Amino acid sequence: MxxxxxxxxxxxxxxPLDARVLDAMMPFLRDDFGNAASVIHAFGRRAAAAVDDARERVASAIGAAPDEIVFTSGATEANNLAIQGSARLRPGHRDQLVTAATEHPAVLDVCEALAGEGFGTTVLPVDAEGLLDPAAVEAALDDRTALVSVMTANNEIGVLQPIREIAAVCRERGVPFHTDAAQAVGKLAIDVEALGVDLLSLCAHKFYGPKGIGALFVRRRRPRARLKPVQYGGGHEGGLRSGTLPVALIVGMARALELCVExxxxxxxxxxxxxxxxxxxxxxxxxxxxxxxxxxxxxxxxxxxxxxxxxxxxxxxxxxxxxxxxxxxxxxxxxxxxxxxxxxxxxxxxxxxxxxxxxxxxxxxxxxxxxxxxxxxxxxxxxxxxx
Ligand SMILES: Cc1ncc(COP(=O)(O)O)c(C=O)c1O
Structure with a gap:
């Protein structure tokens, strides 16, 4: 024993990392080491092509368009970008956040830190089975609400929130809606259009992909979600997340997600x-x-x-x-x-x-x-x- x-x-x-995912990543850990932002030569172009391809595959797995995917280091960072990015967009005007008591610390602690800076946070209770009532979300909204953030699936009790209904309530009131879908993507069919969400976080290590990579879906149209970057630098990812892209991890995430969807x-x-x-x-x-x-x-x-x-x-x-x-x-x-x-x-x-x-x-x-x-x-x- x-x-x-x-x-x-x-x-x-x-x-665990799926062996088929590791196989897909290996070329980019060995020979194809180019920087996807240095496309003046063949090394960079190969990296950029692999990232473009992976972006398309990740987007299509969740019903998004490729330009709506922002690669991050994981769901913690995606949540930070969604929440801080929304809150800091119009401080003093839209500076109130609404979330739920059962969220992951990667949401609750971000809201708490922002509360320490003067932003308002409403943490809604759930019922005895862990469900949040969309009517409670509706009642918590006002014209200062910058964002509502409610997870798709809970990491402890696995409970699935009524995301479509909550998203509809937010859309009706013109309030952006974010969902932390780290535990849901790869396990449930996720379609950002059908759900009506504006921002959605995911990470590869929950679906047999590598650790250290994730993404934030940022709706670009009908309506466009606006964010202030949290991290500044070379302007990667449409200026929303600067930093050299980890090509092998991105390729691995796309392959892992594709396998899970299949x-x-x-x-x-x-x-x-x-x-x-x-x-x-x-x-x-x-x-x-x-x-x-x-x-x-x-x-x-x-x-x-x-x-x-x-x-x-x-x-x-x-x-x-x-x-x-x-x-x-x-x-x-x-x-x-x-x-x-x-x-x-x-x-x-x-x-x-x-x-x-x-x-x-x-x-x-x-x-x-x-x-x-x-x-x-x-x-x-x-x-x-x-x-
Ligand atoms: C619901 C949820 N959100 C966020 C995270 C954090 O994700 P990451 O490890 O990619 O930062 C986790 C788990 O770690 C999670 O279960």
Whole structure:
């Protein structure tokens, strides 16, 4: 057991790089090292052509046009550009932000930092299943609202927000709408036109692409979304994000996204079945197991479970052979209980008794069955030690 790799069930934290993606990247890590902005010679032109091609593929995967894709280092940066870029456009006029209590820190902390500079932030509550009411968004809007930011899929409880409805409310009132879709892109069919969003963040390492690359969709027409850059320099990415483009990462992101879109239907059905099997195994033979977040409106590979009377961190320590997490791994080693679970109304004690499980493309039935057995063993051991 000791030299075997643990079963990986933490795909919301990150996903492994797909071998087909690495193959697509390799030429750009070796021979094709040109700078995509130095197109006076063949090296740069090859890099620029690869970036153009990747931009087209990323855009088409989400129903956007190529000139609406701004490459960033990931979703954190894309969120910063969307939120800071909107807030700083007309300070003193449109300086109010609206978001939700269950957002990722890459949204909440940006809003909080801006609040420290005098911008206003309204953080809307969610219901006990983690859903935000579009009517609450509507009620929070006024003529000073610079941006509404609501995530598509939650990174802890997998809950899917009614993005289309919220986007419609914002469009009706002429307020730009941003969605952090880091957990949704590659797992759900995303079409920026059908959703009616103005800004959308994504990152490759959540869909079997490389780490350190992401993008912000910025609507260019009907209506055009306007942003102030956060980072200045050589004027890359239409002036919105200066910095030499990481060609290999961009090529990898496009390939990874294409593969996910191709396999989306079969893969989401497969993961949903495995997820339901895991939940049934855990809850049928063990009392005091609750699933957090809306039962249906959630990502196919997500489970967030509270085990009554169990300390989640101790449980994880006792399970070196199963890689799951408590709270959000994207949030560093925070001793605080999950703000997401607290927003659903869980007590601190129940939030601390909760684990996040994320199935992925490589997850097998054998792994799910073994993980269920090991989790049950350790839950029972902890409960009987406490009794
Ligand atoms: C919903 C969400 N937004 C943003 C991020 C941050 O993305 P990145 O790691 O690309 O900066 C993550 C995870 O890390 C996430 O789950």
């Amino acid at each position: 000791a030299d075997r790799r643990p079963i990986y069930l933490d795909h919301h934290a990150t996903t 396999e989306l239907e079969s893969e989401s059905g497969r993961q949903r079945e495995l997820r339901d099997r895991l939940l049934a195994a855990l809850s049928s033979s063990c009392s005091g197991v609750t699933c957090n977040g809306h039962e249906e409106q959630r990502l196919p590979g997500n489970l967030n479970l509270t085990f009554d009377g169990v300390d989640a961190d101790r449980l994880l320590l006792a399970l070196p052979d199963v890689a799951i997490s408590s709270g959000s791994a994207c949030t560093t080693a925070s001793p605080r209980p999950s703000h997401v679970l607290l927003a659903l109304g869980l007590s601190e004690a129940r939030a601390r008794a909760s684990v996040r499980i994320g199935l992925g493309r490589g997850t097998t039935q054998g792994e799910v069955d073994l993980a269920a057995r090991r989790i049950l063993e350790e839950v029972r051991a902890q409960r009987s030690a406490a009794a």
